[in-house]
Amino acid sequence: MSAVPLASPRVPGLSALVFTALAGTMAMMAFVAVVGPVVRLLGLAEWHAGLSVTAAGVLWMLSARRWGALSDRIGRRRVLLAGLVGYAVVYIAMAAFVDLALRHPPAVLLSVVVLVATRALVGLFYAAVPPTAAALIADAVPPGGRGAMMARLGSANAIGMVLGPAAAGWIAYRSIALTLYLAAALPLLSLAVLWWRLPEAPAATAPRPGPRPAMAVSDRRLRLPVYAVFAAMVSVTIAQVVVGFFAIDRLGLSPADGARAAGMSLTAVGLGLVCAQALVMRLRTVPPARWIAIGALVSAAGFASSSLVAVQWQLLLAYGVAAFGMGFVFPSFQALAADSVEAHEQGAAAGTVASVQGMGMVVGPLLGTLLYRWSPSAPYLLVGAVLLVLALAAALHPREAAR
Known part of the structure; x- marks a missing residue:
């Protein structure tokens, strides 16, 4: 089979979307890489870190479906630009507060409130980007080719996971505040690129009189994509939120070395995702549900083995293997959702999947940090079990079994 070309004329503004995915993920992962040390330096508890990430997931969950449906009505470009404006403004405010707080630590309650509020608003505004970008691709690419194209966005996310944590980890070793300021500049740059490169396009659906029924989260066509995104996000967010604490406590590192x-570790995640999604882009005839089954099985092995690590290279290897499996899962549930609905439902379907992604972001961090207090290995063992169930569900998916 031949490789997919690096650019496709069928998706207007694809390069701008890819860059936005790259920069947005870099900014998100910069925060994840430093949240553990920030929490320790401000005298907060581990669950406060989980609460800040969970707050972002709550607003993501509540807003993603609305962003997706709004893009069906008013157009993808307008929704993408609005989301990025809010994302950039809030991220700058969060970076400025952390900078001031690290120099002059405020009361614990104030630190918790501001971190949770700003992170929640980051989730609210960035929730506009993934479903709208996925719907834009689904508008332009017919069924059967969407998985490879979604994987291109996924590869940009993965590269962001490589560059973001790597840069954040090294810069945070010298200045945690500088890490967040540089990360805050990325949404501004994405906004400029999208404004310049993404053309206007008509709305996906014409206005209709009277109320329009919303797509239900329980829509039978989306059962496997919804379960897959929930299981994947619970697993990923648990692994993200506990890795800083795990490195400090299990490996005996200082907060700076832990960052x-x-x-x-998160860089290893990005490398694993890049490799896996390159395969998804190349092997375009593999059905999405099959990719989900294979990826969940591989990822379960990687995450579960994290519970046994004793030195840093083992942690990097376990996270890399887990991410390799996730690289098969993420573009596949997006493609499966797009292939399961009609053209006028693409934004709503992408928003539904993204809202469940937010639900996973709510459940994962709190569950992970609470389990971590019981045992550092417990979060990783739970993730392994969740992903094994997903692998079985995907293997038994009736649509793929019938092919």
């Missing part, structure tokens, strides 16, 4: 180790 660097967390950054390197």
